[in-house]
Amino acid sequence: MALSRTIVIAGAGIGGLTAALALAARGFRILILEKAERLEEAGAGLQLSPNASRVLIDLGLQPRLAPHLMTPDAVSIMSARSGGEVIRLPLGIAGEFHAAAPYWLIHRADLQSALLAEVNNHPGIELRLGCQFEDFDVHSTDVVVGHRKGVAREHEPALALIGADGVWSAVRQQLFPDTQAEFAGLIAWRGTIDARQLPRELTPHRVQLWMGPKAHLVAYPMSSGKQINVVAIMPGAWNRPGWSAPGDPAEIKNHFAASRWPDNARLMIGAVDDWRRWALFTMRDGGVWHKGPVALLGDAAHAMLPFAAQGAGMAIEDAAVLAKCCGEFIDDPANIAVALQRYAMMRRSRVGRVQRTARQSGQIYHLRGPMALARDLTMRALGAPRLQARQDWIYDWKL
Ligand SMILES: Cc1cc2nc3c(=O)[nH]c(=O)nc-3n(C[C@H](O)[C@H](O)[C@H](O)COP(=O)(O)OP(=O)(O)OC[C@H]3O[C@@H](n4cnc5c(N)ncnc54)[C@H](O)[C@@H]3O)c2cc1C
Numbered sequence: 001m002a003l004s005r006t007i008v009i010a011g012a013g014i015g016g017l018t019a020a021l022a023l024a025a026r027g028f029r030i031l032i033l034e035k036a037e038r039l040e041e042a043g044a045g046l047q048l049s050p051n052a053s054r055v056l057i058d059l060g061l062q063p064r065l066a067p068h069l070m071t072p073d074a075v076s077i078m079s080a081r082s083g084g085e086v087i088r089l090p091l092g093i094a095g096e097f098h099a100a101a102p103y104w105l106i107h108r109a110d111l112q113s114a115l116l117a118e119v120n121n122h123p124g125i126e127l128r129l130g131c132q133f134e135d136f137d138v139h140s141t142d143v144v145v146g147h148r149k150g151v152a153r154e155h156e157p158a159l160a161l162i163g164a165d166g167v168w169s170a171v172r173q174q175l176f177p178d179t180q181a182e183f184a185g186l187i188a189w190r191g192t193i194d195a196r197q198l199p200r201e202l203t204p205h206r207v208q209l210w211m212g213p214k215a216h217l218v219a220y221p222m223s224s225g226k227q228i229n230v231v232a233i234m235p236g237a238w239n240r241p242g243w244s245a246p247g248d249p250a251e252i253k254n255h256f257a258a259s260r261w262p263d264n265a266r267l268m269i270g271a272v273d274d275w276r277r278w279a280l281f282t283m284r285d286g287g288v289w290h291k292g293p294v295a296l297l298g299d300a301a302h303a304m305l306p307f308a309a310q311g312a313g314m315a316i317e318d319a320a321v322l323a324k325c326c327g328e329f330i331d332d333p334a335n336i337a338v339a340l341q342r343y344a345m346m347r348r349s350r351v352g353r354v355q356r357t358a359r360q361s362g363q364i365y366h367l368r369g370p371m372a373l374a375r376d377l378t379m380r381a382l383g384a385p386r387l388q389a390r391q392d393w394i395y396d397w398k399l
Pocket residue numbers: 010011012013014015016033034035036045046047048131132133134164165166167168169170188190231278297298299300306309310311312313314315
């Protein structure tokens with residue numbers, strides 16, 4: 001690989017793969033190091049709003065994604081207090097926004113497979129699986145990236161290193177050793193249900209968001225409507241790193257029974273056979289993302305609470321902005337650090353605002369008693385158009 005245009009990306013998650021495609025489209029050669037031997041995702045769904053779908057469409061991914069996409073017609077906000085719908089926010093005809101990009105629901109594995117297929121087809125990208133990033137050394141003209149495959153340790157000289165290695169990022173650990181992800185005191189429980197198991201009224205073409213006392217529940221169709229993705233967020237003290245630890249169904253059933261959730265919500269909880277749980281870790285907003293020729297992207301930079309459904313969306317936006325900034329320096333590689341600084345400057349305030357929005361949304365969803373009643377009445381009084389307009393700044397984003 002020619003040194004002058006080689007960028008190493010640590011991590012082949014949604015952020016790392018999208019960054020590889022976006023950077024390669026600007027003429028860089030990309031080496032992706034991924035510690036997993038195989039890229040496989042736990043069964044889970046993703047909501048991709050127009051700000052993210054637009055980037056994927058621009059990268060040419062729509063044909064590969066099309067067979068796996070669902071475009072919901074609305075988000076239905078439900079209250080555990082009343083057991084009914086508080087308000088329905090239409091997402092437009094077939095999920096097309098005035099922002100002229102679709103709102104998609106997709107299985108995470110399908111998105112990752114489509115990205116992977118594009119990466120494997122691109123002559124300018126090399127993906128090394130089972131290859132763990134270990135450390136880096138910055139020199140005057142390059143950054144040397146140390147990685148390990150089994151017992152073999154190797155070094156790769158590169159123009160820049162991008163840490164897209166997730167919330168427990170080893171790149172961040174070396175770049176900013178004092179900056180750690182923090183446990184949010186919340187656990188995400190995730191599972192899928194065969195849609196045929198549920199009554200029709202519980203499998204609409206919509207995202208259902210149930211707000212309840214100190215917990216909330218999100219359910220939506222994916223895999224062409226064959227499956228329902230269910231996510232429940234509850235407080236908890238268990239805080240092991242990882243994405244896919246088995247969860248005891250009795251624990252979640254008891255939580256939803258004890259706090260008197262309505263039958264419909266409990267039916268969905270009861271229909272999941274295989275619960276997986278993830279402790280939610282977040283990065284503080286306003287942190288630093290870059291130093292010299294090394295920068296962070298996605299969860300490594302800004303892991304956030306999932307309550308705005310924007311974690312992957314922000315990683316995808318990061319990838320597009322990073323590629324644009326680096327592209328401006330393709331003939332001036334000596335100044336790649338300036339490009340990375342620009343990237344961080346262009347992203348930090350927007351991502352910080354999304355992080356705050358996600359936190360505030362969680363507080364609102366989890367209200368109890370009279371505060372929950374006040375919330376439901378306020379949402380109804382505001383009405384769908386005004387509530388929707390509050391999302392415009394997220395969804396209308398364009399590069
Ligand atoms: C419950 C829940 C629901 C969510 N729902 C949504 C949603 O609806 N919409 C949305 O946009 N986002 C959602 N998110 C957030 C989204 O999943 C993440 O923000 C996104 O996956 C982050 O992508 P990433 O590429 O930054 O990191 P990751 O997906 O974590 O990828 C990091 C990769 O780096 C690899 N790696 C780690 N260390 C090393 C190393 N040393 N060397 C080499 N490779 C390494 C890992 O194996 C992994 O493949 C949700 C998150 C949760 C917890």
